[in-house]
Amino acid sequence: MxxxxxxxxxxxxxxxxxxxxxxxxxxxxxxxxxxxxxxxxxxxxxxxxxxxxxxxxxxxPVNDVQYHDEFVSSYDRRMRNPGWVVEHITAESLRTPPNAPPVDRKKSVFKEDLTIPELFRGRLADYFRSGYDRGHQAPAADAKFSQKAMDETFVLSNMSPQVGDGFNRDYWSHFEDFCRRLTKEYTNVRIVTGPLYLPKKDADGKYRVTYEVIGNPPNIAVPTHFFKLIVAEQPLKDLKSDKVAVGAFVMPNAVIPNSTPLKSFAVPVNALERSSGLQFLTKLPNNQRKELCQEVTCEIIVRDFKKALPGK
Known part of the structure; x- marks a missing residue:
């Protein structure tokens, strides 16, 4: 040499x-x-x-980046969860176009993602009787513009194990609805969603990361928390504005009373970056940002969403 x-x-x-x-x-x-x-x-x-x-x-590691009609996702092979999912929703995208075939959620079925190598793929059997919902990261309700778009949200690479009653079918669903309601005030709403695995302080005063793993063999990690980063562009009240409203939220994967203020889950963007290992908005100058919850009323509206059976 x-x-x-x-x-x-x-x-x-x-x-x-x-x-x-x-x-x-x-x-x-x-x-x-x-x-x-x-x-x-x-x-x-x-x-x-x-x-x-x-x-x-x-x-x-390999990040399986996948492009679908309604969302783009990056799959985490080790955790068998999405690393992140990115969406763009508008008032138009949230409804079925005139004269288009009707979009029916009942026609959509959960399916394994055959583009992920079998060794690292989440399986339908892994969720069976696990006690957790197959929680959409890109919600099906955000994909009403075509049946294909809605069907794609049911692929398991878009799913994370979520607590059902009290979270996925309740507070988290109301939070997703809050994101959709933002399209009544902004031209474009962009959302990044994903799981987190955060430490908690044990009785001995030390911090540890502990999470359940489901499946047989146990492969799919159950996140301790979930996040959404929301970017709202072009307020309808001022379409010429170059300011962008930004809000970051972190919620535990647990029962959350509907009376809990949404603002209590707001966190600084850099805190989310530190916890997730991801970087957001690196090309958006600070002087173009506004706090989302200072621009709109950050609160959920409790709606009677149709319940899904755990593990179904």
Missing amino acids: GSGQSKSADTAVSGTLSIPPTQPTFGNTPVSGASPQFVTVPGSNSVIDPAAFFKYGFPG
Whole structure:
């Protein structure tokens, strides 16, 4: 190595170290459609080449980014949960277009995501008698503009285990309704939703992250919390405004009384970033942001949503 002898193209040469570039994926396929090409980093004096292992395959982690009609999602293979789901809703998208075929939720069925490798895929049997709902991260009610869009929200890669009564079928549903009602005040509403695994303080004063795992074998993590980041653009009262209303909310995956103020779950965006490991709004200057709950009344309206059976 020190003599400057060359090595194969996928290993290091004198003064360089080979590394694979980060490559986004669509489902399980790199966006480029090609295998990762290794590049060299100048200045390395190492006499070994650990990166040569990658000629046998890159271990990951792999984020399965999937594009659907109503949402885009990134799947977390380790937790068997979405890492995040992104939506764009408008007043128009929340209703079926005139003269279009009717959209019926009863026609939609839960299904496994066959684009995820079987080893890492959530299965219907994993939720059976688990005591948890298959909780949509992108809600079916946000996809009324076509049957295909609604059907796609029922794929298991859009699901997380959620407490049913008192949360998924109650407070969380009312929160989703709050997001939809924002389309009456803003032209565009963009939402990021996802699970969190947060620490809690134990009796010994130390903080630990503890979560249940369901399935057989137990593979699907049960999140301790869920978040939504809401970005509301172009208020109808001032369409020329370049200001964007931003609100971040974190809720426990637990029974929440409907009397609980929605604002009690509001958190700073940077606190959500720290907890999730995600970055939001990096291209949105602070001087263009407004606090959502200072622009609108942040509160839920309790509605009698149709109940779904746990694990169904």
